Amino acid sequence: MFNGKCYKVYFPDQPIKIEFFLIKNDGVLISIDNNKVFYNKNEFLNIMSKNAKLFFERLILIEPSLSPSCSSIIKDLEGIRSVAD
Incomplete structure (x- = not known):
């Protein structure tokens, strides 16, 4: 996009x-x-990345073995949020 x-x-x-x-x-x-x-665009990216981060944090609690890949995604999402702010 x-x-x-x-x-x-x-x-x-x-x-x-x-x-x-x-x-x-x-x-x-x-x-x-x-x-x-x-x-x-910035509002959309901020809201979507915030909620995606919550999803992956919850996924780690449900399935801890996914923590390494989810943590990497969370880091990327935080980068998107900093650009959108």
Whole structure:
């Protein structure tokens, strides 16, 4: 998405397409099944990385053997949040 291209993904286990578009340099357009919403890019990155971090922290509690890979992802997410702030 941030290299000027659209990022497309399907909702897990469902045929619902989710698309992310970078709009200029300050916005993200999210399309879910042709319903569209616009977000400020920094706000979107901040919220998504914050909640992704919570997910991986919880995953470590559930499955401690995943700690090394989850910790690496958490570090990357903290870097994204610092750029978005």
